[in-house]
Amino acid sequence: EVQLVQSGGEVKKPGESLKISCEGSGYGFINYWIAWVRQRPGKGLEWMGIVYPDDYDTRYSPSFQGQVTMSADKSISTAYLQWSSLKASDTAVYYCARQRGYRSESGDFYAYYVDVWGKGTTVTVSS
Amino acid sequence: QSVLTQPPSASGTPGQRVTISCSGSSSNIGSKSVNWYQQFPGTAPKLLIYTNSERPSGVPDRFSGSKSGTSASLAISGLQSEDEAEYYCEAWDDSLNGVVFGGGTKLTVL
Numbered sequence: 354e355v356q357l358v359q360s361g362g363e364v365k366k367p368g369e370s371l372k373i374s375c376e377g378s379g380y381g382f383i384n385y386w387i388a389w390v391r392q393r394p395g396k397g398l399e400w401m402g403i404v405y406p407d408d409y410d411t412r413y414s415p416s417f418q419g420q421v422t423m424s425a426d427k428s429i430s431t432a433y434l435q436w437s438s439l440k441a442s443d444t445a446v447y448y449c450a451r452q453r454g455y456r457s458e459s460g461d462f463y464a465y466y467v468d469v470w471g472k473g474t475t476v477t478v479s480s
Numbered sequence: 481q482s483v484l485t486q487p488p489s490a491s492g493t494p495g496q497r498v499t500i501s502c503s504g505s506s507s508n509i510g511s512k513s514v515n516w517y518q519q520f521p522g523t524a525p526k527l528l529i530y531t532n533s534e535r536p537s538g539v540p541d542r543f544s545g546s547k548s549g550t551s552a553s554l555a556i557s558g559l560q561s562e563d564e565a566e567y568y569c570e571a572w573d574d575s576l577n578g579v580v581f582g583g584g585t586k587l588t589v590l
Contacts, residue, residue, distance in 0.1 A: 400579035470524040
């Protein structure tokens with residue numbers, strides 16, 4: 354069974370750092386992009402960016418560039434999303450997802466769709 | 481303000497046919513495929529329709545998608561109480577160089 358298993362919920366204070374994880378199983382982890390999607394309380398879905406586990410290529414949505422860091426460790430089939438200094442506005446559920454997409458020889462990326470989702474990691478930032 | 485525009489709510493009675501619209505522009509829906517996701521409260525989204533009108537295995541054929549110009553639609557026929565959920569459209573945007581979502585439509589089965 355294809356699965357993305359995310360790390361547990363976190364409660365942090367503003368200014369603290371955090372790294373959450375997403376472990377893939379049941380498929381060739383290195384061959385698919387992993388996307389991160391934010392959902393603030395009561396709000397819609399926001400695509401944050403992607404990482405390609407095979408060569409660690411990362412692409413960020415302009416809204417999230419410089420705000421978070423995406424990475425992966427292909428030896429343990431795990432992708433990560435991290436913050437160096439959390440804000441209250443980072444309070445949200447964060448989903449990792451298997452992103453179908455195409456990267457051209459020139460390096461341009463174009464997403465097709467997300468076909469597998471993790472259950473989400475709830476991050477609460479409060480003083 | 482989402483790049484793709486959906487009505488915030490929709491409703492129907494059991495057995496009815498309901499459509500949910502998604503409006504975009506030439507940089508997203510006008511030139512790229514549209515996907516739809518279904519989300520129940522407290523759970524992760526699920527892929528419902530991809531590449532405008534394709535259904536993943538396991539999705540009932542009551543669900544269908546279409547696209548015309550810079551707009552797309554999700555249709556649900558033979559509405560059932562279990563269809564009550566939030567529905568999101570999504571597409572790649574060439575100008576933003578990223579994926580954009582609609583704001584979501586909450587479907588209520590009366």
